[in-house]
Amino acid sequence: MNVAVAKTGKGRAVSDLFTSAEGRLPGSPAVTAVRREAFETYERLGLPHRRIEEWKYTDLRALVGEVLPLAASPDAAALKRAADAVKVHAIDGARKLVLVDGVFAADLSDVKALVAEAGFKTLREALDKDAGLLQTASLDAVIALNAAMATDGVVLSIADGAKLSAPIQIIHIATAGSVSAFTRSQIVIGKGARATIVETFVAADAKAYQVNDAVLVSVGDDADVAHIRLMDDAPDAVNITSHFVTIGANVKYNFFNMTTGAAVSRLQGFITLAGEGSELSANGVNLLQKTEHGDTTLVVDHAVPNCVSREIFRAVIDDRGHSVFQGRIIVRPDAQKTDGKMMTRALLLSDEAEADNKPELEIFADDVSCGHGATAGALDDNLLFYLKARGLPEKQAQALLIQAFVGEAIEQIADEPLREHVIGIAERWLERRS
Amino acid sequence: MALLEVKDLKVRVEEREILHGLTLTVNEGEVHAIMGPNGSGKSTLSHVIAGKPGYEVTDGQILFKGEDLLEMEPNERAAKGVFLAFQYPVEIPGVATMNFLRTALNAQRKARGEDEYSTPDFLKKVREVSKSLNIPQDMLKRGVNVGFSGGEKKRNEVLQMALFEPSLCILDEMDSGLDIDALRIAADGVNALRSPGRAMVVITHYQRLLNYIVPDVVHVMSKGRVVKSGGKDLALELEASGYAQFEDAA
Numbered sequence: 001m002n003v004a005v006a007k008t009g010k011g012r013a014v015s016d017l018f019t020s021a022e023g024r025l026p027g028s029p030a031v032t033a034v035r036r037e038a039f040e041t042y043e044r045l046g047l048p049h050r051r052i053e054e055w056k057y058t059d060l061r062a063l064v065g066e067v068l069p070l071a072a073s074p075d076a077a078a079l080k081r082a083a084d085a086v087k088v089h090a091i092d093g094a095r096k097l098v099l100v101d102g103v104f105a106a107d108l109s110d111v112k113a114l115v116a117e118a119g120f121k122t123l124r125e126a127l128d129k130d131a132g133l134l135q136t137a138s139l140d141a142v143i144a145l146n147a148a149m150a151t152d153g154v155v156l157s158i159a160d161g162a163k164l165s166a167p168i169q170i171i172h173i174a175t176a177g178s179v180s181a182f183t184r185s186q187i188v189i190g191k192g193a194r195a196t197i198v199e200t201f202v203a204a205d206a207k208a209y210q211v212n213d214a215v216l217v218s219v220g221d222d223a224d225v226a227h228i229r230l231m232d233d234a235p236d237a238v239n240i241t242s243h244f245v246t247i248g249a250n251v252k253y254n255f256f257n258m259t260t261g262a263a264v265s266r267l268q269g270f271i272t273l274a275g276e277g278s279e280l281s282a283n284g285v286n287l288l289q290k291t292e293h294g295d296t297t298l299v300v301d302h303a304v305p306n307c308v309s310r311e312i313f314r315a316v317i318d319d320r321g322h323s324v325f326q327g328r329i330i331v332r333p334d335a336q337k338t339d340g341k342m343m344t345r346a347l348l349l350s351d352e353a354e355a356d357n358k359p360e361l362e363i364f365a366d367d368v369s370c371g372h373g374a375t376a377g378a379l380d381d382n383l384l385f386y387l388k389a390r391g392l393p394e395k396q397a398q399a400l401l402i403q404a405f406v407g408e409a410i411e412q413i414a415d416e417p418l419r420e421h422v423i424g425i426a427e428r429w430l431e432r433r434s
Numbered sequence: 435m436a437l438l439e440v441k442d443l444k445v446r447v448e449e450r451e452i453l454h455g456l457t458l459t460v461n462e463g464e465v466h467a468i469m470g471p472n473g474s475g476k477s478t479l480s481h482v483i484a485g486k487p488g489y490e491v492t493d494g495q496i497l498f499k500g501e502d503l504l505e506m507e508p509n510e511r512a513a514k515g516v517f518l519a520f521q522y523p524v525e526i527p528g529v530a531t532m533n534f535l536r537t538a539l540n541a542q543r544k545a546r547g548e549d550e551y552s553t554p555d556f557l558k559k560v561r562e563v564s565k566s567l568n569i570p571q572d573m574l575k576r577g578v579n580v581g582f583s584g585g586e587k588k589r590n591e592v593l594q595m596a597l598f599e600p601s602l603c604i605l606d607e608m609d610s611g612l613d614i615d616a617l618r619i620a621a622d623g624v625n626a627l628r629s630p631g632r633a634m635v636v637i638t639h640y641q642r643l644l645n646y647i648v649p650d651v652v653h654v655m656s657k658g659r660v661v662k663s664g665g666k667d668l669a670l671e672l673e674a675s676g677y678a679q680f681e682d683a684a
Contacts, residue, residue, distance in 0.1 A: 386520065
């Protein structure tokens, strides 16, 4: 297959990207029509750039330039490398679902258990029946591109009242360089169910690849969900991920994102509180070094009264890294008694590090309690000296203070083994800087 | 044997000279008190010995066990056995005291080429010492000094002294902010650590502390120099007559 990209200019990969991939994109003729329309939307918009307000700080035309051709299906050697990566990154006791270069790898996954416990299907299977999987409320260029190009993903349907004791870990592994992987997943959590979903993004010896992922989550009333995303892609990779989450009534939804990899990344989460009495905790950590650009954008939409949302975000930026946090809280006219708080703090470890914080409150109801705060600063010299005077070398003293700084966000993860897993990834990031 | 030798030390902070040629020798096993009015340079001396940034040494030297202390990073000085008990111990939210103690102790041991403490030995030692200092166990689970009272912070400094077993302890205004009971507990902890191989430098504005930690030698500092040295009676003399007589002498 000829996957060469004829590039006509920044931000405009020609339709070769689509036509050359079309034979590999699953779905009925109805699905193909949706894909074609989505691709036309992407072509019309091009990659987002700084004149689009939502993408002001993450100009993909400047940072990424072109969309790379679709990755080939992994061969035996790639699957072997992926299997090794799974051993390193799998969480003890978790049920695994593994996507390699955007293709579901059944042999590396706990298919049987998850079919039984979580109604598991692949996106490829689900698309035969449901073109709606490719449709979302918001359709910016990267989401449209994802709808057009998604090769695979996982579709979970957790039954009403199901209490899943083991976390479900979706592991995205890149084994090929200079290609793109497009994945889309759907997670439907039934009423009163309890589940923990972890998403992990890593490389197995792959360089300079691109990931475009979309996850559609729907949470039934009275459910209790922990959703953790750990993006540790290769240092020269690109990862653009969009989450659409709709939350029912009396739900506890605890989301955590950590960015420790990729040259350019953005997680954009659109979370709608659609049922009363729910509690959303949405937290994140960006750990960036060299020239990494990491963007966490969260839009929390209080559509109904009596919900609570809490956001704690921490960025640690070394070298010439650039962290972006955009947090928007929307309170609809009916959403009285909304309680929404957002706190973001950035720690700058070098003079050239950059942090952009953009908190936005859009409040249309009059009986609410909403607030936000943002700080940016360096490590406190007095604390550093105290630790050094007690015997800690400079780097170790810094590491201890950095861990404490991000700790407040990580502590929001209730499950202790998962928290330790996340702390372990943060510690490895700290060891990489030196 | 001389443990600490400060020779003709001159120190500047932002273009202003604070120490104008200070000389001081502390031998193993001795407890020295340094007294003096505010602004005489007492705390500057303690900071320079510990290696706090922001001080420029323009002349003189500091030898510790014969080695040039000024060439060492603060953490290297700590591993060699220099301990500064801070006048105002900092609060470090998010770093549990127990984790901090273990990390610091093991960093020092590693720098000296010693094995890390085993967990049971470490816990046993912390429990012993904290009990003698009246430090409750739940305090050790909290962030370093976070929400501690003034007395608790100072006791936490003494706890670290006991754990790290330094050969030189510098106590910077240990009595500031302490009521008499808190002072007695902290001083008892310090006295328990007096030993023939260990020296202490007690920096204080008031004679009161020296009722509890009785020094072998008392130095009076004024305007960046030691202007008088003597036995423990010198402190009582100062209490009666004040520092004014030395302001002119300096």
